[in-house]
Amino acid sequence: xxxxxxxxxxxxxxxxxxxxxxxxxxxxxxxxxxxxxxxxxxxxxxxxxxxxxxxxxxxxxxxxxxxxxxxxxxxxxxxxxxxxxxxxxxxxxxxxxxxxxxxxxxxxxxxxxxxxxxxxxxxxxxxxxxxxxxxxxxxxxxxxxxxxxxxxxxxxxxxxxxxxxxxxxxxxxxxxxxxxxxxxxxxxxxxxxxxxxxxxxxxxxxxxxxxxxxxxxxxxxxxxxxxxxxxxxxxxxxxxxxxxxxxxx
Amino acid sequence: xxxxxxxxxxxxxxxxxxxxxxxxxxxxxxxxxxxxxxxxxxxxxxxxxxxxxxxxxxxxxxxxxxxxxxxxxxxxxxxxxxxxxxxxxxxxxxxxxxxxxxxxxxxxxxxxxxxxxxxxxxxxxxxxxxxxxxxxxxxxxxxxxxxxxxxxxxxxxxxxxxxxxxxxxxxxxxxxxxxxxxxxxxxxxxxxxxxxxxxxxxxxxxxxxxxxxxxxxxxxxxxxxxxxxxxxxxxxxxxxxxxxxxxxxxxxxxxxxxxx
Ligand SMILES: Nc1ncnc2c1ncn2[C@@H]1O[C@H](COP(=O)(O)OP(=O)(O)O)[C@@H](O)[C@H]1O
Ligand SMILES: [Mg+2]
Numbered sequence: 001x002x003x004x005x006x007x008x009x010x011x012x013x014x015x016x017x018x019x020x021x022x023x024x025x026x027x028x029x030x031x032x033x034x035x036x037x038x039x040x041x042x043x044x045x046x047x048x049x050x051x052x053x054x055x056x057x058x059x060x061x062x063x064x065x066x067x068x069x070x071x072x073x074x075x076x077x078x079x080x081x082x083x084x085x086x087x088x089x090x091x092x093x094x095x096x097x098x099x100x101x102x103x104x105x106x107x108x109x110x111x112x113x114x115x116x117x118x119x120x121x122x123x124x125x126x127x128x129x130x131x132x133x134x135x136x137x138x139x140x141x142x143x144x145x146x147x148x149x150x151x152x153x154x155x156x157x158x159x160x161x162x163x164x165x166x167x168x169x170x171x172x173x174x175x176x177x178x179x180x181x182x183x184x185x186x187x188x189x190x191x192x193x194x195x196x197x198x199x200x201x202x203x204x205x206x207x208x209x210x211x212x213x214x215x216x217x218x219x220x221x222x223x224x225x226x227x228x229x230x231x232x233x234x235x236x237x238x239x240x241x242x243x244x245x246x247x248x249x
Numbered sequence: 250x251x252x253x254x255x256x257x258x259x260x261x262x263x264x265x266x267x268x269x270x271x272x273x274x275x276x277x278x279x280x281x282x283x284x285x286x287x288x289x290x291x292x293x294x295x296x297x298x299x300x301x302x303x304x305x306x307x308x309x310x311x312x313x314x315x316x317x318x319x320x321x322x323x324x325x326x327x328x329x330x331x332x333x334x335x336x337x338x339x340x341x342x343x344x345x346x347x348x349x350x351x352x353x354x355x356x357x358x359x360x361x362x363x364x365x366x367x368x369x370x371x372x373x374x375x376x377x378x379x380x381x382x383x384x385x386x387x388x389x390x391x392x393x394x395x396x397x398x399x400x401x402x403x404x405x406x407x408x409x410x411x412x413x414x415x416x417x418x419x420x421x422x423x424x425x426x427x428x429x430x431x432x433x434x435x436x437x438x439x440x441x442x443x444x445x446x447x448x449x450x451x452x453x454x455x456x457x458x459x460x461x462x463x464x465x466x467x468x469x470x471x472x473x474x475x476x477x478x479x480x481x482x483x484x485x486x487x488x489x490x491x492x493x494x495x496x497x498x499x500x501x502x503x504x505x506x507x508x509x
Contacts, residue, residue, distance in 0.1 A: 051382050073387040083386040106291075151387075163362035229288040 001027035001191060003048060003159065007057035010043055016211035017043050019215030020057070030185045030192040032202045034237060041195040042086060044212065045161050048193070049081050050074050061159065079107050084154030087165040089137040096123070096147050097132035101152050101153040122150040123134035127176060142173040149180065160184055162194045166201045178204040210239065275470045280404040281392045282400055282466065288393035291403070292373050295394070299402035306363045307410050311356045315414035318351050319343060319421030336432050340352035340440020343422030348449045353502050354416035359494040360407065365468040368399055369489035372472025373482040381473070396473070407461030408454045413451060457506055462498050467493040 003246065008237045010018040017040040025031040046052040047059045052067045061067045061077060065089050071078060090099050100119045104110055104130070110118065116190040126146035136144060152160060165172040178201050184190045185207075196202050204220065209226045210221040211234050219226065219234045229235060236244030255429070326342040372395060377382050384391045419441065426432040470487040471492070 046382070049386050050508055051385060070388075074392075078386055080388065085379050085383055085385070087378065089383040091383070092374070092378075102389075107388055151383075246388045 001062060001158065002060075003191060003193065005044065005047070005057075006045060006060065008044065008059065009055045009057050010040070010047070010052065011055055016215060017056075018054075021212060021216055023058075023186070023192055023210040023217050023220060025193050026187065026189055026208075028189050030181065030194060030205050031088055031208050031210060031214050032194045032196060032206035033210050034197060034199075034202060035195075036197065036237070038147040041212055042163055045083075045163055045195055048161055049083055049158075069112055079103075079155060080157050081107040081159040081161065082155065082157035084145075084149050084152045084160070084162040084165055086167070087127075088136070090139075090147055091121050092136055094135075094148075095132065096128065096134050096136070099136070099147060100150045100154050101133055102151065104215070108155070115246065116155060119150075122154045123187075125153070126150045126180065142169045145169065145208035146173070146177070149177065153184065155174045156188070158190060162192065162196075164196055164198075165194065166198045174198070174201055175204075177201075181205045185202075185215065196245060197237075213237075253294070267382040273472065278392070278470050278473065279466055282396050282469075283392070285390055285393035285397050288397075289391055291390060291393040292397040295398035296401055297327055297405070300406050302359075302367075303364055303402050303406040303411055304410065306367060307356075307360045308408070308413060309386055310359050310363060311410050312417045313360055313420040314355050315352065316421045317345070318355060319418035319423075320345065320425045322346055322351070322401035323422040323430065324419070327426075336430065337436040337443075338423070339426055339430065339432065340437040341443055342440075343426075343437075344441040344445065347415045347418035347422070348453050349469040350501075352418055352461065353411050353453050353456035354497065356411045356414045356457065356503075357407070357464065357497045358494055360403075360410065360460070361414060361464045361497060364403060365464040365489045365493045366486050368465060368468030368488045369472040369475075370482055371473035372469060373485040376475045377478050396466075396469045399469055400462060403461035403465035405460055405461075407464070408457040411453060411457035423485045452504070452508060455508070456501065459504070460501055463496050464493045465501065467496065 003218060005021060007165070008018045008021045009016075019046060021040070023031070023033065033044065034039055043052060047054055048066065050069065053067050058068075059065060061081070064073070064077065066074070067076070069175050090096075093104070094102070097119050100122055101115045103197065104118060108115075108140060116171075119132065120129065123131060126149050128143060128146055128150065131143070131147070138148060149162075149165065165177050165249070169177070169217055181194060182205055183191065185192055185205075185237070194202070194205055203223055206223055208222055209220065213233055216225045217228060220232055221229070226238065232244040232247055236246075322343045323339055326339040327336065330336065330338060372381070375395070379409055381395070383390050384394055423434070423437050426437045468489045469491040475481045475485040
């Protein structure tokens, strides 16, 4: 029931994005991965559900090495993982209700009515009740993001991966999403990875922190440990002081 | 000097490796499409809407093109024959040309601009906005969900649209002949049936089916492999149209060489 990322390497052409990244999200905890833009956070998350395959190293979910799964096994694994995309990635041609119910229609034996109830329930959780028949093009950025979260939680996954869930949102929506992440972890025992560079939000939801820097894990530890760390790169990042980070180079 | 002469050839070489690579990757997608046919539960309910879309997108334009082609064919035939050849040969020429060549090819080219472009733009947008990734995370096989219904719809609908276009072209040729060319209906129909063999229809349908497959699978290929935002979507769309138009013309010649 944990997600282990072990010595992950990934390059795109000449560009080495991950260079031996290792970190673990333990069962039931919310791990926050910090890192600058373009540091490879999204790339890391995509490896967890097999959207990308590592050049070397591996990701182990539930004791299974993701890159070694057959396509059927991979589908089974994906049913237990909810993925919140950075820009929501809602299906343009489907209504909000159809988007949220998409995973349920594929892999559950729920009836139409049960699916409709579940969709309504999930939309209530993200404060979007009454938006069932809207289309993604008619939603604001924050509403899209929340609809994306509703879609990810609809199948009651055991794992939730959040790619910058609060970036670019207003403070009220951010706080609401933070509470949602906490609720998922506290009430449903979900194991979560949250990728963010929103420090306030990170401290609200994190059980543990990791920092991805130059393709490797620069820091891993509890909120108290990250607050008191001496590492100038980590301090520079969380305090928003680039001069500290530069000195460390 | 040698370097100067070599440059275009080096460029040519680069061009041909990427062409070979492209064909290889398209072949892989086609293989995956065939494998994805087994996910009937995923693609079946998407097939009818896609067929309707191909029809709605393409019937008006195909009929429009065929109508004017039929008119021009009749007038040009009569102009060319100038009394040396009996006028009912206008019916032969209109019928044979529409069926064997212009019906399938003009429809195919028009549809590569409508259907192929549409597919590439839609799937390209889904790729760059991570909707295809999202499909995968929801445990949908994306090829079965997106590619199979589009390719099957085109394979089924291109022959239908082509048949309508051939009918329209012949009808327009007939109307032109009796209105403007001093021919009777009987003469035109006599010409139409004179050299007709059932294989003409088979030949037209083989062409239309293969064009449908090519236009849709090439559109899907460029859509799926789109990179780099809105600009990338534009590139993919243009390429899909250019490549599938070229492929239609090459295939057209191929069928003529192998089947006639
Ligand atoms: N599919 C891809 N092809 C090529 N380069 C990619 C791809 N995905 C990500 N990259 C590159 O990898 C780097 C890290 O990207 P990403 O993980 O999205 O960063 P972030 O940490 O901001 O989420 C970026 O430089 C990006 O351009
Ligand atoms: Mg990212």
